Each structure stands twice: as structure tokens, then as C-alpha cells.
Amino acid sequence: MIYSEDNHSWSYALFSAHLHRYMPRLKWEQHQFIYQQWCNYHLPKPLHSNLIWNTDAIESLPKAEPSILVLYHLGMHAYIPQILAENNIQFDILMDRKVFAKHQEEMSALRDLCHEKGTLHSFLMSDDPSVLLKARTTMRAGRHLLIFADGNSGTKDTLERKLKVSFLESSIYVRKGIAVLSFLLQMPIVPLAHSVKDGRYYLFMGEEIFRLSHESREDYLLRSMQLLFQFLANQIKDEPWRWECWAYLHVLNCYKIKSYITPNFSLKLAENIHIQLEERKGIFNRKYFCYQFE
Template sequence: MKNNEINELYNSIQNINIFESDKWLHDFNFISASIGTLLPKLSFNEHLKIAKKSAFYQILSSRDERNYDLIRQIKKIDFNLKKRILVTFHYSSYRLLNSLLISWSVPFKLVADDNYIKKQGDSTIESYNKIAKELGVKAYDFEIINAEERTVIFKCLKAINEGYSLVFYADGNSGIGGMTKNQKNIIKIPFLESSLYVRKGIAVIASLLKVPICVILLKRNILTDSVEIFCEEDIDFPENRKDENDLKACTINIFENLEKRLSEDPGQWEGWFYYHNFIEFSQNKPKGNYGSTSIFNNRFYGVGKLSGIFYILDKNTLKLIPISEEVYLELLNIIKHNKIEKDFPLLKSLKKEKIIINI
């Protein structure tokens, strides 16, 4: 992907007006809610920047997966990547990792949930073989192991014994159900300035297989057209898979790597688009700190449309308040122009709830 193409993509994302698109506005409401909980000191304008940057890197990652010039120039890291549990996140140009492992002749199998396999399984396998062919390297017996099948442990053990590594995306929680799905497999960990519900399966599998964990993150620099690789070598596997404290400590250790990257550059994480399903939102509304010069309190509220239903979103509780189309259009007009008519029927009640604020 050439620099001018990257610049065109970046500018096209920056020029998006989220208030002109029902889908963008709806997605942004939940992105903003997540940012407000995990990084509460950031202003609404920072939320906008992070959302657009995240969308940019989401697209760039897909294009970088087959950016062969970039792939060839990245040197293999000085670490044994075979017969390991390799963990990464949907951060920056994350799709490059598979391509790099192929380029470096590292045999691996991907471990993913049923939702991923149904939606992207065939295309992922096809992509693996095409990339290996284009790079002129050996294509190993690549497969995607279903993390939700009972045979997952046996398949993972077989892969390790045959010299393969196992690749996991620790934040691969985009499936339906959120924190209510398979609760026995989910634990709560501290994260940034709040907490997340995450899967403990990686720690469990590592404990069962007695295999060390290596966390790898990629950070794309579009100015220099380069990639920086962050690698934490050999996180110890939990000695006792039934010890919840050991599993939690291992999982926290894994996620600390993402936490550090987000503290430095939150805009490169794709997870903002779906991680509201795994955040426990507070029932207590923060006082002050609106962080906005808008009459509409867009720091703590959003308006949107979903499947023909118009709503106000309380970003602190993630609760939707149904409203009429007339009220929705009036609020959208207030947001767009930062101006309100004094005869707006709901002015008094919205001010009382601090959805409309004085500036």
C-alpha cells in the first residue's frame, strides 16, 4: 500500500461527519461510552479522534495483511516462536502478524471461537495459502481450531507436539452475548481506569499444555511506513488450572501489554467498536467534567437510531431511552448547530437530567 493511498484513506476517515450517518452515529455512541469508562479523563473531542483513528487502522490492517513490500522489510524477531502460545490483540495492523509468521516460516494454527470461524474461517484459510504462495514460502498444514469445541485441548496438544505454535487473539470477544455468554469462562480484571470481562481460556490451555505464553503486538507507523514489534517473552503458564487466582494473574499479565499500548495510543485499538459488551458500566453519574462546549451533553449522552427506533443513550449505564423521531431530529439539530430554541418542549426536563447543559 503506497503512502498516497494511506493518506487518501486517512483523510477520507477524518472527513466523516458522524452526525450525518445513522450507522456512524450509533457506533460512535457506544465507542464514546467505552472510552468514557476506561479513559474518563478524555474529552468528547478526544473520543471523536480515537473513533476515527480506530476506524482508519481497522481498514489499514486489512490492507496491510497483503502489503508484501512491508512484510518483506520486517525482520524476524530474535526469539523462538515455535511450539509456543502466541497471543496478540486487535491492535494497530494486527492482521500483519499472521503474514509475518508465514513469511518467517513459523508453523502455526489459529485458535478462535465459533462465531469467527463461521464468519471468517474460510477466507482466513484461503488468505493463508495465498500469502504463502505470493511470498514464495512453505505453506504448512494451517487450520483454525474451534475454541468452543470439547476437543480443543486435544487438537491444541497435537498441534504443539507436531511443532506448531498456537495463535490467540485475547480480545476476540466480538460475538453475541457479551459478558453474559459462557460466564464460567469469563473473569473480571482491572483495566485502565475501570475493568473488563475477558476470557480465561488462554490461561487454562497454557496450564493444561504446560506451554509458555508469548505476547506480541504490532504498532504501525504510517509516517515512516514501518512497524514496531513489542514482544513479552514467555509469560509463565499457571501451575494449577483450577486455581482461579493463578488464572486471573496470568490473564492480567497478558492484558497488561494491551493496556500499556492503549495508555500511549488508544486510537489504534479496534476493540472500541465492540468492547462495550464486556465493560461493567457504573450506575452512578459522574459530577461535572462535561469536557465539552456543546449545549447537548455529548460527553455523557448520545442520540441515535437503531432498526427504526430512535433513542437517547446514557453512556454511564449503557441504557437506551426511546424517543420519538421528532425529538430525535430536534436533538440532532441542537448537536449539529450548538443552538437551541427556547420553546423546545423538553428543554426543562432535559436540563433537569443534565442532557442539555448551559455553556
């Protein structure tokens, strides 16, 4: 539910605040419709399905040099490893240990399915002190490394240890692990996404990202992460409901809230909405992420 009586849900309030932060040209009254689309789009889906996928755009991957394949939480991210496996693409997956534990059943099903194809060899954990050595082993064995660029995974770095990149109409602080691995292992980065047309799903690759000659480490880290999030922005700028992460950006430590003088909490302003927090009614300002109890 988006709201109960005149009280919007806390999840909707945060979703709307994040949407406004990165897409401020959207009218406030559009947010409820987009949120409902988002809720419907991200309903749980069975791991096994009869979806029709076109993979012509990735036909070069099985014989390509080992790359870091980057996924995003765009609704079909649970299926894409299966599609890669079905197309005989060899890969390991690097992910957060807590995420792996939370989705143990899905991960086990994915492992079983991929093992039937002989494609997924192992899961690497991001907090493993030897993860770099294991990633190097993956590369030397001729396998790709599959990693999510967004979402609640990876190390809990402070903002100071992250990279600030442009994203849609604002900026976002992102972890640089993908770029660091690419730099150290000299592996190119290949972003992956999907589109839908006439009931058919199309898996495609973005432009390959690699270090330029004489490019410094810091310049490459920033440029590569900027390109990865520009690719993501291009996928959601016209269909924002596709991105799962709108709901939990506040727990990813990926933005700074601007300082402000106490805002006007008048409900005559569209940015203010009724919500209930800790069983008390109040007003939430979606522009400044602040709350006032009634």
C-alpha cells in the first residue's frame, strides 16, 4: 500500500524523496504512479521461468577475453546469470557475504542450474582477504567475473573512501571496487542490461571500459565508475521504476543531504506529505529528508 487514509507509508516517502533528488523535473503528483509501477515491476519472480530471451548481442562473450561483467538491479538481474550460463559463458560471481546468506535458497538454485551447464564455478565473497588472488585465479582460468555495481553489497566504506560521480541530475557516491579490480588485474569492464520488446527480452552489452595508455590509477577509477553509472542512468531515465534501489538508497551511504534552515512543513507545499513514524503521525519533507511530529 502507498498510503492508509491520509498517511503515506515510510517506504513511499523515502522512495519519493530519492526520486526527487535524482529526477527533480518529475512532478510530485507523478511519484505515486511511478511508485506503484515500481511495486508491481519488482514483485518476486520464480527463478525458473519460460521467458523468451534474445542473446544475439552477447554472442561474442563465450570466446572473449576474461572481463568484469557488471549487472544492475533492473528487475531481471536474477535471471541474467542463468542466461549467461545457458549461452556457455564461463564466470564466477563476486558478492557480499550477507547478501549471499540472505538469498541462500536462490543462490543454491542458481549454482545447481549453472553447474548443469558447467559455467558457474564459484562464489567469491567481497570481504574475503584473499579476494584479489581468487579474482586473479578466475581471470587466469579464462572465466569472467560477475559483479553488481549498485545495491546493498560490498564493503561499508565512508563517503570519503568512495568516488563521487554524476548520476541523472545529481551525484552519487559509489564504491570503487570494480574499478580497482579492473585496474589491478588489467581486466576490461563490460556493463550488461536488458530491454523488452513485444514480449521478448533482449540481453545486451554496453561499451567495453578499459584503461587508456598512460591513464593514471585515480583517473581510471573515476572515469570507469562514471561510465558505469552513466550506463545505468541511460537505462532508467525514461523508466525510473525499473531500478530497485530507489527504495533503499538511504542505507547505502551514497549521498549527502544539503544543510537547511528548518523547512516550511505546510501541507500546502507539494513536497510535504503525511506519514506515520513510530506510531505517531507527522509530516515528511521529501526535499530535505526531514520529519516533524504533529
